[in-house]
Amino acid sequence: MKIIVFAPADDNHTAPIKWALEKADYRVVCWDGLGWTGERQSSVILGNDDIMTLGSHTVDPGDVVWIRRPEPPEPNPKTAEADKKFASMEYRSFYHSIAYLLESLPIWCINKYSPARRMIQKSAQLNLARRCGLKIPDTLMSNSPQKVREFLARGGHTICKGFTPHVWQKDGHKSVAITETFELTPDKLPSDEVLTFAPAIYQEMVPKVFDVRMVLMGSHIYSYALNNTKKALDWRQDCGFGHVSVDPIATPPEVAQGVLAFAREAGICFGSLDFGVDAEGRWWFLEINEQGQFLWLDQFNPGAKMLGKFCAFVTAPEGATAPLEAREDIFPTLQEYEDLLKREQVPPVARAFKDDPFLSIEA
């Protein structure tokens, strides 16, 4: 059995996890994603036995494929200008053929591609969460000015957020503006036309006292309370500044039941979920990122041992229910990895985007 990671080896979660798995004598290979260069090439042979190769590696029965964060398909830049659009579409189609075929091979995918693609959709997430018994805020997704105004006119506090994150960099400067959740009041609504420039998510503001980041690994749920000293609506940037504390918190049984039902219905086995918890102790489902960040929990609270738990998870049989805590200590910790990183005894971690889709330059 080997673990195949769809991500560059220097991805900031892939690197320490690959290192920790290898320290425990597991075999790990990384595949950056489909591209024209040798190690990014792929072949699929469909016959009596389906054979898939990824670079120099064959996908074998019993393998674990972690679809972490592959690079976008990359056609050969020497392709004739007149053929580039076609080649790009072919590369994308072939990548999808690879990713969807994985689901039919005798391997374990974390996560399977079909449910992963469905569950990255915010509407599908919220709808399924509600059907699984989780509490969700009233939500409008719209580019209709009339609907937006009607939603805000219902009263109460409303937040606005995008479907995707984005960074705007001022031309010639290092300062940036970054999307985050913000409160929207009727008097702050821009003109109708502005509301058509980009669809957005408008949502009842959860009267949260604190946030929770939950990590789902199979049937295991790990929840951490995030207390933000800045009390900002959106904790993520403040987390980067170290203004957030991370403490384990028990998951209420009805929430755990809802999350496991959600995972079962969605067909996913792994993900990072965000909740807001109000003064009455009610957990409000906000979103799930099926490949969200989770190792930072170890940085803020080494006792979380997310690195060890994840390694234990991907090296256990698919569907195993034995506590991950029983095996987490056979893997080294993130702190050990970061000590080596500081001493430059492991390669630097840096994921370089070639064409960052999340960055715009503004005047």
Added chain:
Amino acid sequence: MDQNNRVLSRIGARELSEQELEAVTGSFQRRTLTPCAVDSNKQQLFAGDTSECGDV
């Protein structure tokens, strides 16, 4: 630049100064693992929770 034709998410975006960015990526490497860090050198979302947005 015409500021009246910006998208609502840009109007509500959080401004981060160069100093604030440096505080995240320059002196305290650990924070680059968090869900929404911005790399001050590359000027990009640094491996945050962005995969859900891509089409890969």
